[in-house]
Amino acid sequence: MVFGQVVIGPPGSGKTTYCNGMSQFLKLIGRKVAVINLDPANDSLPYECAINIEDLIKLSDVMTEHSLGPNGGLVYCMDYLEKNIDWLQSKLEPLLKDHYLLFDFPGQVELFFLHSNAKNVVMKLIKKLNLRLTAVHLVDAHLCSDPAKYVSALILSLSTMLHLELPHVNVLSKIDLIESYGKLSFNLDFYTDVQDLSYLQHHLDQDPRSAKFRKLTKELCDVIEDFSIVNFTTLDIQDKESVGNLVKLIDKSNGYIFAGIDASAVEFSKIAVRQVDWDYYRAAAVQEKYMKDDEDFDNDD
Numbered sequence: 001m002v003f004g005q006v007v008i009g010p011p012g013s014g015k016t017t018y019c020n021g022m023s024q025f026l027k028l029i030g031r032k033v034a035v036i037n038l039d040p041a042n043d044s045l046p047y048e049c050a051i052n053i054e055d056l057i058k059l060s061d062v063m064t065e066h067s068l069g070p071n072g073g074l075v076y077c078m079d080y081l082e083k084n085i086d087w088l089q090s091k092l093e094p095l096l097k098d099h100y101l102l103f104d105f106p107g108q109v110e111l112f113f114l115h116s117n118a119k120n121v122v123m124k125l126i127k128k129l130n131l132r133l134t135a136v137h138l139v140d141a142h143l144c145s146d147p148a149k150y151v152s153a154l155i156l157s158l159s160t161m162l163h164l165e166l167p168h169v170n171v172l173s174k175i176d177l178i179e180s181y182g183k184l185s186f187n188l189d190f191y192t193d194v195q196d197l198s199y200l201q202h203h204l205d206q207d208p209r210s211a212k213f214r215k216l217t218k219e220l221c222d223v224i225e226d227f228s229i230v231n232f233t234t235l236d237i238q239d240k241e242s243v244g245n246l247v248k249l250i251d252k253s254n255g256y257i258f259a260g261i262d263a264s265a266v267e268f269s270k271i272a273v274r275q276v277d278w279d280y281y282r283a284a285a286v287q288e289k290y291m292k293d294d295e296d297f298d299n300d301d
């Protein structure tokens with residue numbers, strides 16, 4: 001069985017940095033890792049990639065030949081990749097024996113909640129090569145400092161989860177910069193747990209700019225709460241502990257923790273029920289590390 005991650009998220013959310021940091025971390029803990037770059041717009045890669053979509057198709061060629069902009073060009077490239085899935089399959093086959101796979105995808109979010117090519121590529125690989133993949137969806141943590149942007153991040157995460165139908169982990173990336181655009185209105189666990197969005201709506205109502213969207217915001221928040229499947233974990237890619245906590249979650253979601261153990265109910269249950277760090281304490285520890293409390297703010301004045 002081959003395990004891995006499908007790394008997705010809006011432009012600039014940190015996917016390429018993540019693939020680089022995550023592959024280094026996984027190598028340090030003894031896994032053989034292959035990073036597969038499926039983003040034809042990635043021109044300078046910080047990691048050594050095992051497979052590069054550039055060898056199949058170049059975004060610049062597509063844009064010139066078909067008079068397309070970068071977004072249209074990327075949709076074309078994903079469509080081309082789906083039609084040439086055998087190319088990717090043949091490149092992946094030699095890696096399947098002992099590698100853990102990290103797929104670096106483009107940042108055009110519509111590829112993951114609207115168009116079906118990227119999903120079809122992932123689904124075909126899963127089926128043909130018997131892969132166990134988790135979608136790791138990165139969202140820039142600074143979006144939490146603006147309630148309207150946070151609601152958009154929630155909607156994007158929900159739509160992506162529903163569209164991709166994979167084991168899924170949503171990540172607030174660059175948590176070290178969370179308050180760089182302003183102090184948060186609530187504790188960090190409010191944003192990670194997505195428990196009661198009425199507070200957020202109340203907060204939005206105070207802003208005259210969002211008054212005319214009040215009903216729309218309420219409806220969107222209701223949809224998110226009705227599904228009740230979106231939550232976030234946090235990540236500072238430069239912090240070993242933060243990356244390690246994320247790896248534990250991903251390993252649980254795609255079944256990696258069960259690999260290599262005897263297929264007995266006793267062994268499975270031992271792993272499934274072993275002690276976990278409660279998310280409340282985890283969010284509180286992250287908050288203490290990266291967010292100033294009110295006293296610090298007062299002292300700064």
Ligand SMILES: Nc1nc2c(ncn2[C@@H]2O[C@H](COP(=O)(O)OP(=O)(O)OP(=O)(O)O)[C@@H](O)[C@H]2O)c(=O)[nH]1
Binds near residue numbers: 018
């Ligand atoms: N402080 C901090 N910066 C980060 C972190 N992760 C990524 N960055 C920075 O965020 C910027 C964007 O990161 P990329 O990895 O290029 O993001 P991307 O999602 O691959 O971007 P696209 O290829 O445009 O879709 C870079 O300047 C990174 O150095 C993090 O955990 N902390």
